[in-house]
Amino acid sequence: MPTLNWATKKPPAPIVAKLELDSITYPHGTGYPDVSPVNRLILGDNLAVMWALLPEYEGKIQLIYTDPPFFTNRRYPARVGRGEDSRRPQEWRLAEGYPDHWPDIDTYLDMLYPRLVLMHRLLAPTGTLYLHLDWHADAYARLLLDEIFGTERFLNEIIWAYHGPSPIRKAFNRKHDTILAYTRSDQYTFNPNAVRQPYDPQTVKTFASSPRAGFGKVPDLARGKVPEDWWYFPVVARLHHERTGYPTQKPEALLERMILASTKPGDLVADFFCGSGTTPVVAARIGRRFIAGDVTFRAVHTTRTRLVDAGVKPFSLEVTETEKVKSTIKTFGKNAITCPSASTLRFTQLQLNLDYWEADPAWDGKIFHSASQITRPRKGLPMIELSLPILSDLPVCVRLVTIDGQQFQTVLTK
16 A cells, blocks of 8 residues: 655654643532542643553553644634624634644644554554544545554544635635544444434435335334434534634534444543543543643643533643643732632632632642632623632632633632
């Protein structure tokens, strides 16, 4: 079989990497302090992250969904405003989201290739990889996956179709993405009954009116059908209840279909380009464990707030050694937070543009145990709740995140 080669192509070189536990989050206090987290959220370059995970997880992850940069050569800002008119983008409040900008295709492939090799190693023998791209680079990725997995391990080329405006005037509008599915072996998991959908009403009517419909084959119309390899789901811009403001966010229904099809309850799902956190949110909701990570704090913070809002089981937040060195958690003045009662804290400085805050009522100076959290509402007025319940009297450690992504921490004492 042909292989894809370029001037700088080389096998992935091992990286000595270590993950350090930063905090454990107990959404709404559930499970605090006794429940140990089985889910992991990680901040750091996913190449180093995957090398660090290999000793524990090689051959153990049932599904990896990966939504890397698409080689669009664009920079994607994140919307951080609230209550803005979606029809007036010139008035949106924006912050840095993530760049998808590369000097050339060789540089892009140097990023993608070693990560796909490590994902192959992390997959369980019954596992499936779903690689999500579009027309910019999917042809290159198909050849890489054929090389890494073997052409016999190709499962599906899934087309995700959607509607929306387009600036294209001299070609057909490009309104689909490509999801390449490869399995680790021929003993892969696929649950057709978990993803069946109703037949089209016209199909039901046709079979009811003609015994010759289907060339003699009569389907179980009540049971429904397994979806074809083209899927229509609306983009998140049309799903107001899901929107986080994070660029290129994917709809929950898209991830739910893949996870239901290729995993069983309790299985481990991973997403190392987790972005807005759709994969871990869906995985947790339908009873799967997750490992999710991203290289930007904006992505990890967005994911964390979604997990808190969803009320999932406790999860850890870990960082690579590099990210720990870069960490810029600032000390915030204690006078900005008051303690009006033994079970409540109150934040008093509205001008900080608070996006999220949390409290550890038993701070040990090392690992932050988040027992109470407040997130800024995603719809309606941009005001965040300024009263935070705590589970004990002072002392207590409080962490804050602003709309602009700055982090603050302070310890309140009697």
